Amino acid sequence: MQWGAATVCAMASEPIALRDMGSFHVGGRTVQISGEPVRELVLSPGGMPLRFDPNGPHQVEAMYVQYFLPRHRKGKYPLLLWHGGGLTGVTYETTPDGRDGWLNMFVRKGWDIYVSDAVERGRSGFAPPSAWPDAPVFLPKQNPFERFRIGAGAGSWSADPAQMKVLPGNQFPVDAYDNFMKQVVPRWLSTDDAIIAAYRALLDKVGPSVVLCHSQGCGFAFRLAQARPEFFKALIAIEPAVAGDIDQAGRLSGVPTLIVYGDFIEGDARWPTMRQFGLDYAQAMRAAGGAVDVVNLPEIGIKGNSHMLMMDKNNAEIADFIQQWLSEKGLVVRQAQSTMPTANNASRSSPRKRLSR
Amino acid sequence: MQWGAATVCAMASEPIALRDMGSFHVGGRTVQISGEPVRELVLSPGGMPLRFDPNGPHQVEAMYVQYFLPRHRKGKYPLLLWHGGGLTGVTYETTPDGRDGWLNMFVRKGWDIYVSDAVERGRSGFAPPSAWPDAPVFLPKQNPFERFRIGAGAGSWSADPAQMKVLPGNQFPVDAYDNFMKQVVPRWLSTDDAIIAAYRALLDKVGPSVVLCHSQGCGFAFRLAQARPEFFKALIAIEPAVAGDIDQAGRLSGVPTLIVYGDFIEGDARWPTMRQFGLDYAQAMRAAGGAVDVVNLPEIGIKGNSHMLMMDKNNAEIADFIQQWLSEKGLVVRQAQSTMPTANNASRSSPRKRLSR
Numbered sequence A, B: 001m002q003w004g005a006a007t008v009c010a011m012a013s014e015p016i017a018l019r020d021m022g023s024f025h026v027g028g029r030t031v032q033i034s035g036e037p038v039r040e041l042v043l044s045p046g047g048m049p050l051r052f053d054p055n056g057p058h059q060v061e062a063m064y065v066q067y068f069l070p071r072h073r074k075g076k077y078p079l080l081l082w083h084g085g086g087l088t089g090v091t092y093e094t095t096p097d098g099r100d101g102w103l104n105m106f107v108r109k110g111w112d113i114y115v116s117d118a119v120e121r122g123r124s125g126f127a128p129p130s131a132w133p134d135a136p137v138f139l140p141k142q143n144p145f146e147r148f149r150i151g152a153g154a155g156s157w158s159a160d161p162a163q164m165k166v167l168p169g170n171q172f173p174v175d176a177y178d179n180f181m182k183q184v185v186p187r188w189l190s191t192d193d194a195i196i197a198a199y200r201a202l203l204d205k206v207g208p209s210v211v212l213c214h215s216q217g218c219g220f221a222f223r224l225a226q227a228r229p230e231f232f233k234a235l236i237a238i239e240p241a242v243a244g245d246i247d248q249a250g251r252l253s254g255v256p257t258l259i260v261y262g263d264f265i266e267g268d269a270r271w272p273t274m275r276q277f278g279l280d281y282a283q284a285m286r287a288a289g290g291a292v293d294v295v296n297l298p299e300i301g302i303k304g305n306s307h308m309l310m311m312d313k314n315n316a317e318i319a320d321f322i323q324q325w326l327s328e329k330g331l332v333v334r335q336a337q338s339t340m341p342t343a344n345n346a347s348r349s350s351p352r353k354r355l356s357r
Helices: A102-108 A142-147 A174-183 A192-206 A216-227 A246-252 A271-287 A315-328 B102-108 B142-147 B174-183 B192-206 B216-227 B246-252 B271-287 B315-328
Strands: A016-033 A039-041 A050-052 A056-070 A072-075 A079-082 A113-117 A209-214 A232-238 A257-261 A292-296 A332-338 B016-033 B039-041 B050-052 B056-070 B072-075 B079-082 B113-117 B209-214 B232-238 B257-261 B292-296 B332-338
Touching: A016 A102, A016 A192, A016 B174, A056 A072, A056 A102, A056 A192, A056 B142, A056 B174, A079 A102, A079 A192, A079 A216, A102 A113, A102 A315, A113 A192, A142 A174, A142 B056, A174 B016, A174 B056, A192 A216, A209 A216, A216 A232, A216 A246, A232 A315, A246 A271, A257 A271, A257 A315, A271 A292, A315 A332, B016 B102, B016 B192, B056 B072, B056 B102, B056 B192, B079 B102, B079 B192, B079 B216, B102 B113, B102 B315, B113 B192, B142 B174, B192 B216, B209 B216, B216 B232, B216 B246, B232 B315, B246 B271, B257 B271, B257 B315, B271 B292, B315 B332
Parallel strands: A079 A113, A079 A209, A209 A232, A232 A257, A257 A292, B079 B113, B079 B209, B209 B232, B232 B257, B257 B292
Antiparallel strands: A016 A056, A016 B016, A039 A050, A056 A113, A072 A332, B016 B056, B039 B050, B056 B113, B072 B332
């Protein structure tokens, strides 16, 4: 694959025409809580007291999904956007400095988009303490800055912007870093199986898809692609923090895969090892006959990217690069399909009819 | 105000044309965490270990807001949708049984919509335990069913749908009740001031607006309307669980206000008292010269509504009723304004330019 001149189009002033948008939850299970005291609660100051019994069945571990279906569909399959650790689907929305994120960009490119909040993140909610054994992890402000290759490693963050040691040429919108930290949510470390079960339920509902994952989310994507390769029409792994089980990489031999890494990896304390997980997995895929492209963006002239590629100042250029790759894999139709729902095709063109399953 | 034949239009098959959509966070503060142990964490199974220091400044109490700006704007001001307790902005999205929610309906009616997740709910995230004194409340499955006038009070819920005692004629989509429970998130009882601060920041950012609130959310709306009536071009309170400070109700004398209640209130254990809070507040507004309409839907022939009016099977009819009221208050333009952003009006037509403030 060749990547020449940037084909970034300034389409942000054109309207977004959707044949539908909405949301749903998938998956989850019921847990029984018992032995907790009944209390009297006042839910709002000045409000009516409530005798509150917390015992009984609780709905937990469902996953929130929001979808945007463009009027003129060009992607052959749904495009699922899976976020990374400590984050939610907001990762793909407006960038911290107010530019279009990949959600808007790929809707404009004609993809049916499904953005999810993994179990325990964001609008998926979280379970009572008795359901999960551990407490959530809260990231202080300096943590992502120093770990996501925005700053120059440990000690690079400062409350005083003038004292921050930003990696030279970094594309992250550093002036809006505090807005990014408002997107960060607590995360549990015991919920991987629940998250995978929910993503599995999403694939069951939406059907064969292109999955674009980021960081922690790629661990779930690789594992699910191993289990159900027929659901993965393509897999785009943006800076995977982990890969799958290397002994099962051959299961992805029929899944066109693109793995993308940004800049500043060699100088980082942890990312050379983390990248190696992906490189080794890609090699095992190739050994089994798989088609996988590993792209280090600086090697094709796209420089300065942090771990948060989809928010970086050149995020549109990277989205175009991904779109070109998808097109080369035959996953983009040349003639847009106008797919307004009718009595006959509503179930194909929108998830609504499948909600009651 | 007269409410005659239903004017529900089946517009769901027409495309939604947006001049922009996106999200941002507003408000929040920084808290310092100290004295916590440094730990080694493995964030993903098989991943690179991380030496994790949780101490330092933490960003807390910001609020997530998602916006949808129709190409043809007909509402004279932004329409802010504020959800109730234990819920998120998902309240206004697709209903639990897969129909359009009020978000889509009011976007189609031409309103610039801002849907928020109150502080500590959904995509707003929540703070470390040391920042808030209490633990969150988790609602078991039977709680909303019996409290939101879906079932006939205490003991009406059952894990066996055939055994559920649903209020006769109830409009809530009971078959999808478990989907509704997937929308319910934990709530804290100590965060009211933080929530109000965040809504205040939202008003600062978006400017004078029409605020549509539900249940707990109306407690915040009434209090903010008292503090800053100039920001409230109208207030629509859907089943307020509490009202404001009755001694300050006169502050709303210039705010056109609509208070809406559903069905089954007389037979409920708590709702007659809760409705009385609103009736008393409305009376105090009127005594100060305010214009407030209190509508008990059954009295105008709209029957069977639960506390979750915006999800009930007749939600479109109630949205039309609200739209007619807004129109009578002069808040809907007759000729839709096509407001695609240009170099000159981008800051007026989208919140993007104001993000960096």
